[in-house]
Amino acid sequence: MMKIVIDAFGGDNAPLEIIKGAVKAQEHFKIEICLTGNENIIKKVAKENNIDISNIEINHTEDVIPVDETPNAIMKEYNNSSMALGLKMVANNEADGFVSAGNSGALCVGGTLIVKRLKGVKRPGFAPILPTFNGSSFLLIDGGANLDARPEILRQFGILGSVYMEKVMHRESPRVALANVGTESHKGGDLQKETYALLQDSPVNFVGNVESREISNGACDVYVCDGFTGNILLKNYEGVAKSLSHAVTDIFKKSVKNKIGALFVYGDLMKFKETMNTDVYGGAPILGIKKPVFKAHGSSNATTIFNAVRLTIDYINANVPQVIEDSFNKLKGIK
Amino acid sequence: MMKIVIDAFGGDNAPLEIIKGAVKAQEHFKIEICLTGNENIIKKVAKENNIDISNIEINHTEDVIPVDETPNAIMKEYNNSSMALGLKMVANNEADGFVSAGNSGALCVGGTLIVKRLKGVKRPGFAPILPTFNGSSFLLIDGGANLDARPEILRQFGILGSVYMEKVMHRESPRVALANVGTESHKGGDLQKETYALLQDSPVNFVGNVESREISNGACDVYVCDGFTGNILLKNYEGVAKSLSHAVTDIFKKSVKNKIGALFVYGDLMKFKETMNTDVYGGAPILGIKKPVFKAHGSSNATTIFNAVRLTIDYINANVPQVIEDSFNKLKGIK
Structure with a gap:
């Protein structure tokens, strides 16, 4: 079954709106969803808001990369943050795509260095x-x-x-x-x-x-x-x-x-x-890397996250990374 | 008396709206206004629209630089255009400032090469x-x-x-x-x-x-x-x-x-x-040249031209080119 990992601690409205969006997407698309971030806080917020997260997996970490942190920090002091964890999961084929509403620069750097570029990009x-x-x-x-x-x-x-x-x-x-x-x-x-x-x-x-x-x-x-x-x-x-x-x-x-x-x-x-x-x-894909990584808007609410998941599913189903590699191979023929 | 020259054939609404704006500015500010462009057409349009241009000077030329012409053309095949003529008048101290709603790129090039840069710019x-x-x-x-x-x-x-x-x-x-x-x-x-x-x-x-x-x-x-x-x-x-x-x-x-x-x-x-x-x-000044040259918006109507003249008068009265030269001299002290 397709599995999408979502950074529960990215964006202005994390974690509540992210959790809501994740549950909504899980129910609607019938896919596996994993949230990265502090498990205790996620469970507490879900309980307080009567959200059933029994179908959601959680990959625990206590670290969050701040939105105003320099992008490279994701490779250093924040390499165990909720964002870094999500990127590692897609890089290691533990998930098919990743959505985060967190630090854009860090997501680009992490996408490039953790998920890695497609050949030729x-x-x-x-x-x-x-x-x-x-x-x-x-x-x-x-x-x-x-x-x-x-x-x-x-x-x-x-x-x-x-x-x-x-x-x-x-x-x-x-x-x-x-x-x-x-x-x-x-x-x-x-x-x-x-x-x-x-x-x-x-x-x-x-x-x-x-x-x-x-x-x-x-x-x-x-x-x-x-x-x-x-x-x-x-x-x-x-x-x-x-x-x-x-x-x-x-x-x-x-x-x-x-x-x-x-x-x-x-x-x-x-x-x-x-x-x-x-x-x-819903935001912006980071294009040219090996797996679908999608930046949801910093002000994302549950609907934005839901939309971002929908686009990520399309991204996965269309096998965009493979199509990109094919296009770049064609390009080699032209040059 | 202060004298401002206006390109009668610059912009989408030339020459009628330019003539109207020029007359309005002349009456309101009690300054000398000179229009550059085809004298016969200016007189004909003024007459057809019952505009009294008896207080307006005309510097005749039949050439107009098209709005989509390359900027450098003002130094070559269009060096006798209504825009080039206006620039030459301020360069030769025959006028205190110039307003045109024509080709922006040409006005920047002409401003730089005909009116010339201030020392140090x-x-x-x-x-x-x-x-x-x-x-x-x-x-x-x-x-x-x-x-x-x-x-x-x-x-x-x-x-x-x-x-x-x-x-x-x-x-x-x-x-x-x-x-x-x-x-x-x-x-x-x-x-x-x-x-x-x-x-x-x-x-x-x-x-x-x-x-x-x-x-x-x-x-x-x-x-x-x-x-x-x-x-x-x-x-x-x-x-x-x-x-x-x-x-x-x-x-x-x-x-x-x-x-x-x-x-x-x-x-x-x-x-x-x-x-x-x-x-x-009203538009945009070209800053850093020896005389006030003002680009009025391409869609200028009479009011825009009137406003552009007002700003050009302030520009002249404040002696902006001199203030700029002084600031640049101060800068030399810092470096």
Whole structure:
């Protein structure tokens, strides 16, 4: 039976919401679920909240890597943390996939060094899925796993993202775009020009350069950029979406008149807010490593964790790591 | 008397809206205004729209640099365009400042090569002013004038931005922040680490690294980053703000029920939309060159042009280029 391990102590709402999400996923998908983390606390929280965890396995550890700890700490003083334990379980084939809402940087480092890269992959990419205003979504790669950027690495990101969007998000012939300051092929610096040429020669549906003003309208399925730019873009996207959501809510609470207006339009505005909710897709896979590892959003609640498990199941069923290796082998033929 | 020259053929709404804005500014500020561009067309459009341009000077040329032309073309086949003519007028002291809503890249190149850099300035920066959700704004530098990024250039951007925000936007002790993937001083690549150290040693109020999720909430007055990242950030910010504005409008048109709701809440929602209107500050100065050159937004209407002239007047009155040179001289003492 498929087994997914979940970090019970990752994210702002751990462990309660993680436990809830884990139980919900276990019941719904009929799979094995293992939680990593302090067994006493997990049992205590479950009992206090009347959650039946008799079908959930627990892999005990008392350590938790703090969200603001440096990424490399997972290989040192936190190599026995709930996150490290989960990564080791998938690395040792004791589980098929891992979900954590904890420290993103640590998960990328641990994913790379504990689960290890697929053959041929130079750098794994952190690949958040972001919503668009037309109710769709796109994958941004790299959202900040690597700060070194070379054309060959960016080309690989395009392939990694394309496979994921096709196999897990069921997007047909995903449109892969390069983040650039203009649409023409000569735009950008050397990094962009060389990446452009490489992506043209890759087994993906490369649609060329796309400016960042177009991505919120659904101009592409995979948006490729270096990790520094990607991280700045990701956090700005999330920040603006969140500020907007608060601002709209504030307006509707501002006066009696506005509260009355809210009664009429509330449903559609909430639907719109939900469209742009960056939590809705559950998070981001770390692509290019040997096993499915999924970063759930730091603010994950039970539903987010449930969604993350669902995506991880799709990820496992589609055998994404194998498809990636096959694509990279094809690439060797091209070069 | 102060004289400002305006490119009558820059932007989506040229020349009509530019002419209107120019006349409005001339009447309001009692300054001399010169329009560059095709005299016959300007006179014809003014006549057709009953606009009295008898107090406006015209510097005739038939050439216009297209908005999608490569930036360097302003030095070659378009060196007699309405934009090039305006730049030459300020370079030759025939005018005190220049406003154009045309090709941003060409304006940066022309500003650098025709108006020329201030002594000590390595790279001029394109510095758009962006709105925040709390009704304030911040300056982003560099929004894409340069793709090469070195710590010393980024440090200079911090100083350029700080002077502008203090002298023209009347922000006291502007908070200068470095765009980075985390707040700690060791975050980012070599570029960020070295720039961090330099900015600590600069005559600005350096508040350290700021993540991009914080900028829409007003976390800083000047946001420093390399031109590639800045351009991606700028266009994403504008794109999301614009999509949001359309989405909210669409919701209120969607059904009779929603239209009724709109009657109650319309005023506050429109106020909010206006808060996040990226056109409202008129555009972006090009900082680090010898004379005030101001890029008005491509979608500028008469009001945007009027606002851009107002900012250019403040720019001239505050003698920003001189203040920048003084700051750079101080810097020499520090190094």
